[in-house]
Amino acid sequence: MATKLNDVDVVIVGLGWTGGILAKELTEAGLKVVALERGDIRTTDKDYAVPNIRDELRYVIRHDLMQNTARDTLTVRNNPSQEALPMRRLGSFLPGEVVGGSGVHWSGHTWRWTDMEFKVRSMYEERYGRNFIPADMTIQDWGITYDELEPYYDKFEHTAAISGKAGNLKGQIQAGGNPFEAPRAREYPLPPLTPILCSEMFDKAARDLGYHPFPRPTSNASRAYTNPDGSKFGACQYCGYCQRFGCEANAKGSAHITVIPIAMRNPNFTLRTHSWATKVLKDSDGKKVTGVAYTNILTGEEFEQPAGIVLLCAYAINNVHLMLLSGIGEPYDPNAQKGIIGKNYCYQTGVNARLFFEDKYFHPFMGAGGSNVTIDDFNINWGFDRGPHGFVGAYNVGSGFNTALPIGYRPVPAGTPQWGKAWKAATAKWYQKAMNINASGSVMANRYNYYDLDPTYRNAFGQPLMRMTFDYKENEHKLGRHSADLVNAIARSMNAVSLIPASARVEPWTVVPYQSTHNTGGTIMGTNPRNSALNKYLQSWDCHNLFVVGANVFLHNSSYNPTGPVGALAYWTADAIKRYVKNPGPMVQA
Amino acid sequence: MKDKGTEKGFGRRDFLKGAVVGGAAAATATPAVIAPQDAQAQQPAPAAPAPATYAFLNLEEAAFVEALVDHMVPADELSPKGTDIGINIYIDRALAGAWGNGDRLYMQGPWKRGVPSQGYQLPLTPAQFYRAGITATNAHCRKTYTKRFDQLTEAQRQEVLVALSGGRITFDGGLPAREFWTMVYQTVMEGMFSDPIHGGNRDKAGWRLIGFPGAIAVHRENIEKFKNKPFPNDPVSIADMS
Numbered sequence: 001m002a003t004k005l006n007d008v009d010v011v012i013v014g015l016g017w018t019g020g021i022l023a024k025e026l027t028e029a030g031l032k033v034v035a036l037e038r039g040d041i042r043t044t045d046k047d048y049a050v051p052n053i054r055d056e057l058r059y060v061i062r063h064d065l066m067q068n069t070a071r072d073t074l075t076v077r078n079n080p081s082q083e084a085l086p087m088r089r090l091g092s093f094l095p096g097e098v099v100g101g102s103g104v105h106w107s108g109h110t111w112r113w114t115d116m117e118f119k120v121r122s123m124y125e126e127r128y129g130r131n132f133i134p135a136d137m138t139i140q141d142w143g144i145t146y147d148e149l150e151p152y153y154d155k156f157e158h159t160a161a162i163s164g165k166a167g168n169l170k171g172q173i174q175a176g177g178n179p180f181e182a183p184r185a186r187e188y189p190l191p192p193l194t195p196i197l198c199s200e201m202f203d204k205a206a207r208d209l210g211y212h213p214f215p216r217p218t219s220n221a222s223r224a225y226t227n228p229d230g231s232k233f234g235a236c237q238y239c240g241y242c243q244r245f246g247c248e249a250n251a252k253g254s255a256h257i258t259v260i261p262i263a264m265r266n267p268n269f270t271l272r273t274h275s276w277a278t279k280v281l282k283d284s285d286g287k288k289v290t291g292v293a294y295t296n297i298l299t300g301e302e303f304e305q306p307a308g309i310v311l312l313c314a315y316a317i318n319n320v321h322l323m324l325l326s327g328i329g330e331p332y333d334p335n336a337q338k339g340i341i342g343k344n345y346c347y348q349t350g351v352n353a354r355l356f357f358e359d360k361y362f363h364p365f366m367g368a369g370g371s372n373v374t375i376d377d378f379n380i381n382w383g384f385d386r387g388p389h390g391f392v393g394a395y396n397v398g399s400g401f402n403t404a405l406p407i408g409y410r411p412v413p414a415g416t417p418q419w420g421k422a423w424k425a426a427t428a429k430w431y432q433k434a435m436n437i438n439a440s441g442s443v444m445a446n447r448y449n450y451y452d453l454d455p456t457y458r459n460a461f462g463q464p465l466m467r468m469t470f471d472y473k474e475n476e477h478k479l480g481r482h483s484a485d486l487v488n489a490i491a492r493s494m495n496a497v498s499l500i501p502a503s504a505r506v507e508p509w510t511v512v513p514y515q516s517t518h519n520t521g522g523t524i525m526g527t528n529p530r531n532s533a534l535n536k537y538l539q540s541w542d543c544h545n546l547f548v549v550g551a552n553v554f555l556h557n558s559s560y561n562p563t564g565p566v567g568a569l570a571y572w573t574a575d576a577i578k579r580y581v582k583n584p585g586p587m588v589q590a
Numbered sequence: 591m592k593d594k595g596t597e598k599g600f601g602r603r604d605f606l607k608g609a610v611v612g613g614a615a616a617a618t619a620t621p622a623v624i625a626p627q628d629a630q631a632q633q634p635a636p637a638a639p640a641p642a643t644y645a646f647l648n649l650e651e652a653a654f655v656e657a658l659v660d661h662m663v664p665a666d667e668l669s670p671k672g673t674d675i676g677i678n679i680y681i682d683r684a685l686a687g688a689w690g691n692g693d694r695l696y697m698q699g700p701w702k703r704g705v706p707s708q709g710y711q712l713p714l715t716p717a718q719f720y721r722a723g724i725t726a727t728n729a730h731c732r733k734t735y736t737k738r739f740d741q742l743t744e745a746q747r748q749e750v751l752v753a754l755s756g757g758r759i760t761f762d763g764g765l766p767a768r769e770f771w772t773m774v775y776q777t778v779m780e781g782m783f784s785d786p787i788h789g790g791n792r793d794k795a796g797w798r799l800i801g802f803p804g805a806i807a808v809h810r811e812n813i814e815k816f817k818n819k820p821f822p823n824d825p826v827s828i829a830d831m832s
Contacts, residue, residue: 050805050807050831051805051807051826051827051830051831051832052828052832054785054804054805054806054807054828055784055785055787055805055828056783056784056785057780057785061780061784062694063694069694069695069696070692070693070694070695070696070697073696076707076708076709077708078705078707083704084708085702085704085711086698087696087708087709088695088696088697088709088710089694089695089709089710090694091709194813194814196813196817235810236810237807237809237810238809238810238812238813239806239808239809240809248807360818361816361819361820363812363816363821365802365803366809366812366813366816366821367809367813405802406783406796406797406800406802407779407780407783407784410779410783410800418755418775419661419662419663419751419775420661420662420664420748421664421666421668424663424664424666424668424669424799425668428668428799428800428801431800431801431802432800432801432821456700457698458698507707508707509707510706510707510708510709511707511708511709512709512710
């Protein structure tokens with residue numbers, strides 16, 4: 001029998017970037033907030049300190065900061081005709097499980113998604129006609145605009161210490177920045193990072209070919225910084241241990257050094273770690289939620305936390321799972337094309353070329369999480385005509401190193417033996433003398449890529465695992481071929497002594513190896529309850545005191561990393577909830 | 591350095607040799623299995639600071655792993671051989687520890703083979719799979735060469751690993767040979783390139799091989815200073831900084 005706790009104003013499930021932002025904003029607005037986090041508290045001084053944080057085996061290979069799949073995982077398959085089987089250990093993506101969430105172990109790449117995403121269907125239809133979009137591509141406009149989000153992007157960028165160079169200040173194109181970006185009101189809070197050799201070489205090669213390279217905006221502080229809330233950042237040390245590690249210098253933007261400590265100093269806030277949310281509770285007529293049921297995973301005790309407002313702020317995948325387990329909204333059925341929860345699951349795609357140079361020292365172990373140079377000529381550039389190539393979406397191209405540590409990264413030219421003296425000699429020769437050029441590509445929503453509950457497998461709490469059905473479609477294959485050709489054209493212009501060219505992906509999506517922790521969709525936002533789970537304020541159409549925050553609200557996935565709009569939408573939603581508490585009810589009429 | 595048992599005239603390897611020969615002879619009376627081990631396999635590791643002792647691997651498994659890592663990482667001017675770097679010790683400790691025992695592995699059935707894109711689907715912990723895979727590889731070696739893997743010549747070991755890595759060996763009983771190889775290969779690389787705190791990469795030999803500086807904390811000045819210039823090859827481990 002669950003212990004029923006005292007009522008609070010707000011209960012938050014998951015305390016990463018989104019939960020942290022909402023906890024800070026709503027406690028400051030005077031609301032009593034309880035946060036339930038399944039992970040532990042880890043701090044910079046005791047957990048992310050040198051030298052023990054510098055352990056590739058522990059953090060990269062053994063996933064010390066990540067979700068424990070022994071307790072809960074997904075089942076996976078490529079299409080509805082397959083039988084889904086459990087993802088028995090992490091691989092393709094790595095959700096975090098700690099106070100601070102995946103924001104502790106990310107690289108920091110922070111982008112502003114533009115109206116090319118938010119108005120995707122209307123823009124493509126207007127330019128190319130309705131038939132350009134395949135019948136099974138379930139993309140739609142998001143119901144929000146770049147202009148609405150701009151102040152919130154700005155707020156997140158200044159909270160998270162983004163280093164970068166503006167390319168478009170209030171419509172004026174700026175030298176050194178991204179000329180394709182949407183207008184921004186002001187500069188980034190910090191200048192770009194010191195470039196590394198491979199990004200400089202890529203910059204020159206891309207420029208010589210007529211493209212427009214710029215330093216990637218990233219949440220790695222290029223110098224010491226105090227954000228508008230007073231949170232202090234150290235300067236990035238270019239340590240080479242960024243993605244999958246906590247930052248010992250407090251130079252990487254993370255909720256655990258910014259919004260969460262501020263919330264924790266507020267007497268309105270209570271954090272309960274090791275608290276595993278099992279269900280969102282509804283009232284008898286199902287029109288409102290009443291709180292969250294959870295289990296203390298240290299003791300096994302079950303609790304009910306009643307609350308006036310419930311915020312789901314877990315990792316995108318887990319937010320969708322909780323919605324399905326709680327029976328809120330109608331589960332999506334791809335055959336009948338009915339229901340909404342689980343719809344429009346998307347991922348990302350990419351290609352990579354590796355270049356070898358006899359006379360260079362790239363120092364792959366030396367760099368920030370975002371020491372990359374990027375081109376967006378084939379990304380948010382609407383001037384790039386997709387018509388002849390027949391795909392919807394985009395890709396960005398760049399060069400840099402993201403966690404190029406030696407268990408996982410040992411580049412050798414094609415044809416090198418896998419062991420023995422020749423392998424050793426090649427590994428020794430080339431480790432520091434290779435660089436990569438890669439493209440990251442969008443994935444458009446498809447009728448047959450979705451989540452639902454698995455009929456067979458269960459988690460440690462006896463609940464059904466969520467089932468992920470996903471594969472790349474012809475649209476993504478076309479985009480992949482275009483991006484591989486472009487990457488190879490740049491690579492070939494650089495006169496490497498040896499080149500492993502990029503090749504477009506043809507095989508199905510697989511749960512190994514690691515690809516990207518950019519899982520989107522499942523509880524999509526939109527303009528009405530027939531096409532979405534949430535309105536533009538991320539408020540549930542079914543239960544108006546439930547908000548679901550994270551990349552699970554995205555209607556499709558762009559080529560960009562998702563944290564920029566995730567952070568911006570968290571601030572956007574915080575403002576909406578501050579209005580909601582004065583006048584509770586649906587904030588958009590269905 | 592000799593281990594204690596060897597000094598007393600009866601070492602671990604002698605025991606293994608006697609036991610397996612005796613066992614095989616009793617079971618099949620095949621004279622070929624009594625062929626002497628090759629000279630190299632009888633040499634104790636000369637540079638090892640301490641005799642190899644194992645927390646998980648049994649004698650036959652230890653002999654397999656030692657032969658494997660010395661074949662994959664042979665001694666030359668670039669590095670000592672695998673057992674002298676402690677890759678065998680890394681593997682043993684990994685198998686004895688949390689990872690080997692299935693930490694973070696979802697272990698609920700039903701168990702189905704699935705398709706490759708669904709990843710690992712065996713009802714075995716890594717330690718159980720390693721053990722079963724060594725047994726199956728040795729069974730293949732006995733069938734093909736009438737000897738265990740650790741008793742083969744270097745050329746024969748090479749033949750086995752090429753076939754295993756190329757997916758051209760099928761284990762009796764259905765254990766997936768290619769998946770076994772993927773795990774074995776990964777653990778050898780981990781033993782060579784992980785921090786020495788985990789038992790391998792002794793004297794940071796794997797890091798010295800490639801010029802990886804290890805757990806060094808600060809490159810803020812180095813990022814300009816060493817741009818496109820050689821960086822000193824003097825790696826630092828967690829223990830060095832503790």
